Amino acid sequence: MGKKVIVVDDSKFLVKQIVEFFEAEMGYEVVATGNDGNEAVELYEKHKPDLITLDITMPNKDGQQAMEEIITKYPAANVVMISAVRGDTMLECMSFGAKGYVEKPLKFKDAEFVSDFKSTIEEVFEE
């Protein structure tokens, strides 16, 4: 059975692309989507998915805060950040326990990008 995934990004345009990636390329089941950090925490608690992806720059509560809340409460949570944010944020997220960090733009028509993205997700479950 495919893994259960939650996708959270404040851009509905990108949510659609990420959902399509998980369903078509990975064979995963996207059980819910959200648009801010508050929804991310609520949806994680409701669905307990195998994986949640979080954008960082979002209204109400950013993805880094949501990641910290989720991992504090569920230390085994698999969280992958998908963000355009550069700098120390990647290290901060990985140090806290995020399992991956994918930098935007998401080039879903670029075979190399798709391959790298798939590898990042697969490595989450190999740890």
Next chain:
Amino acid sequence: MDIVKETLNSLLRGIAETAKETVESFFMIDAEVKDDWSVEERLSGEFDHIITLGCSNSDYQGVIMVASEDDHVSAFFEQKDELVDIYGELANTYCGMLMDCPGVSEQFGVLSQAVPMYASKRAFFPRAWAVTGKVYVGDSWIQIGFAVRGFAMMINR
């Protein structure tokens, strides 16, 4: 000469090329930049659609602008009802890619992003030097801008 203006002049081509790369990778289309990119004393202009996205660190404050006229939109994407969402994400992505543009984060540091905001008709960000120009697909274009000012500069003016 103002250090921000001088820096932006030296980075002008790279910032324009980064705008092109952002549009190409975001919309997965071929785009081009022409010779209309310039450094200006403020970010301003009138457009049908404008998204601005603030970004800052302890030393600098910046604004990313993505703007267009209504009849140019369809060359880039079909989902016109999602324009605010799409331009916001484009601005967010451009800000991130600018931090990878050689010279930008070395000079200004990494600028943390705020969430995008929509405005109609007029963009205006004063007391800041700005790089702005168009990214074309055929004859259609999206106007993209990056304005930045140092906090010390604001105090001294």
